[in-house]
Amino acid sequence: MALSCGIVGLPMVGKTTFFNLLTNAGIETSTFYSGKTTTNINMATVPDERVEFLSRMFHPKKTTFAQIEVIDVPGLVRGSSEGKGTGNEFLAAVRDSDALVHIVRAFENKDVLHVDNSLDLMRDLETVNMELLFADLQLIETRLERINSGKKKKLENPLEETVLLKIRDVLENEQPVSTIKFSDEEREAIKHITFLTDKPMLIVVNLDEKQFTSGSYDQKEEIHTFGTEHNMIVLEICAQVEAEISQLEPEDKQLFMEDLGVKEPGIDRLAKAIYDLLGLISFLTAGEDEVRAWTIKKGLSAKKAAGKIHSDIERGFIRAEIVAFQDLKEAGSMAKAREHGSFRLEGKEYIVQDGDIINFRFNV
Ligand SMILES: Nc1ncnc2c1ncn2[C@@H]1O[C@H](COP(=O)(O)OP(=O)(O)OP(=O)(O)O)[C@@H](O)[C@H]1O
Numbered sequence: 001m002a003l004s005c006g007i008v009g010l011p012m013v014g015k016t017t018f019f020n021l022l023t024n025a026g027i028e029t030s031t032f033y034s035g036k037t038t039t040n041i042n043m044a045t046v047p048d049e050r051v052e053f054l055s056r057m058f059h060p061k062k063t064t065f066a067q068i069e070v071i072d073v074p075g076l077v078r079g080s081s082e083g084k085g086t087g088n089e090f091l092a093a094v095r096d097s098d099a100l101v102h103i104v105r106a107f108e109n110k111d112v113l114h115v116d117n118s119l120d121l122m123r124d125l126e127t128v129n130m131e132l133l134f135a136d137l138q139l140i141e142t143r144l145e146r147i148n149s150g151k152k153k154k155l156e157n158p159l160e161e162t163v164l165l166k167i168r169d170v171l172e173n174e175q176p177v178s179t180i181k182f183s184d185e186e187r188e189a190i191k192h193i194t195f196l197t198d199k200p201m202l203i204v205v206n207l208d209e210k211q212f213t214s215g216s217y218d219q220k221e222e223i224h225t226f227g228t229e230h231n232m233i234v235l236e237i238c239a240q241v242e243a244e245i246s247q248l249e250p251e252d253k254q255l256f257m258e259d260l261g262v263k264e265p266g267i268d269r270l271a272k273a274i275y276d277l278l279g280l281i282s283f284l285t286a287g288e289d290e291v292r293a294w295t296i297k298k299g300l301s302a303k304k305a306a307g308k309i310h311s312d313i314e315r316g317f318i319r320a321e322i323v324a325f326q327d328l329k330e331a332g333s334m335a336k337a338r339e340h341g342s343f344r345l346e347g348k349e350y351i352v353q354d355g356d357i358i359n360f361r362f363n364v
C-alpha cells in the first residue's frame with residue numbers, strides 16, 4: 001500500500017491547485033467558491049535523482065519511482081459542529097491517510113474570495129484545526145453511542161469506553177489527540193479508530209508570486225513558531241505559479257523555475273518533508289528488468305525490507321548484497337564499485353540505510 005496524504009484547509013486556499021501540482025491531474029480550479037463536493041485522489045511520483053541515475057546506468061525495461069497517494073477534499077468550513085457546510089463530511093476520505101497536509105492561504109488575489117473576507121493565517125490555521133478536532137469528537141460520540149446502545153457492549157474491549165472518555169476530555173479542552181500519552185493497553189483498546197488530530201501534519205503556506213520571490217509575508221514568524229511548537233514542518237510554496245510551470249516543456253520549466261527562485265519543485269520538497277515527518281527512507285533495487293525505489297520505515301532490518309518486495313524473499317532470505325548509492329555514483333559503474341570493495345554482504349539483522357542499493361539473495 002502506498003503512503004497517502006490528505007490535503008485539508010479552508011475553501012479556496014489552493015488545495016486543488018496544489019493537488020494538480022503534485023499529481024499532474026489537471027483538475028479544474030475556479031476563482032469562485034462553488035461548494036463543489038468532489039474528492040480527488042491520485043498518485044504523485046516521488047522524484048528521486050538516484051532512480052534516474054540508476055536508470056541511465058542500467059537501461060532497464062521499467063523504471064519505478066516511489067509514489068504517494070494524494071487526496072484532495074473540499075474545503076472545511078467553520079461550524080461543522082452546528083451542522084454548517086458540507087466539506088466536513090468529506091473528512092472521512094482522509095481519515096485513513098498517513099499524514100495531513102494543511103494548506104493555509106497567504107496569497108493576495110482580489111479575484112479569489114476568502115471565506116472570512118480577510119487574510120489571517122493564524123486564524124485560518126486555528127479554524128481548520130478546530131474542525132478536525134470537532135470531527136474527532138463526533139467520531140467519539142458516535143462510537144460511545146454504539147457501545148452504550150447495549151447490544152455491542154459485551155463484545156467490546158471493556159477498556160475502549162474508558163479510553164474514549166479520556167480522549168473526549170482532551171478534545172473538549174481543545175487539545176489534539178496527539179498530545180495524549182497512551183499506555184500500550186489503551187492503544188490496543190482503540191486501535192481500530194483513527195483520529196485526525198493524531199496524524200502527523202505538515203503546514204503548507206500558499207504564497208503569491210511576490211511573497212514567494214521576496215520570501216516575506218504577514219505572520220511568517222508566527223506560523224513558523226507554531227510549527228516548531230507543535231512539531232510540524234512548515235513549507236512555503238506558490239501553488240499557482242508552480243502548477244503553471246509544471247505544465248511547461250522541460251527546458252522552459254528550468255528557466256521559469258530559476259526566474260521564480262524555486263530551487264526545488266514543490267513535490268520534491270513535500271516528499272522530503274513527508275518522509276522526514278513519518279520517519280521514512282528509500283532503498284533501491286537495480287537490474288536490467290527494473291530500477292525501482294522502495295519506501296520503508298527507518299530502522300527496518302534487511303529481512304523485513306525484503307518482505308516489502310515479496311513475502312517469498314523475506315521468508316527465504318539468505319543475504320543482502322549492498323552498495324550505497326553514493327559509493328556507486330563515485331565509482332561510476334558496478335564493476336568499479338566492486339573493485340573498490342564497496343559491495344557488502346549483510347545478514348538479516350542489518351538495518352537498511354537510505355540509498356542502499358540492494359540485491360537480495362534468497363531461496364524458496
Ligand atoms: N499561490 C496562489 N496565488 C494566487 N492565486 C492562487 C494561488 N493558489 C491558488 N490560487 C487561486 O485560488 C483559486 C482557488 O484555488 P483552488 O481551487 O485550488 O482552491 P481549493 O482550496 O481547492 O478550493 P475548494 O475548497 O473550493 O476546493 C484558484 O483560482 C487558484 O488559481
Ligand SMILES: [Mg+2]
Binds near residue numbers: 072075
Ligand atoms: Mg478544491
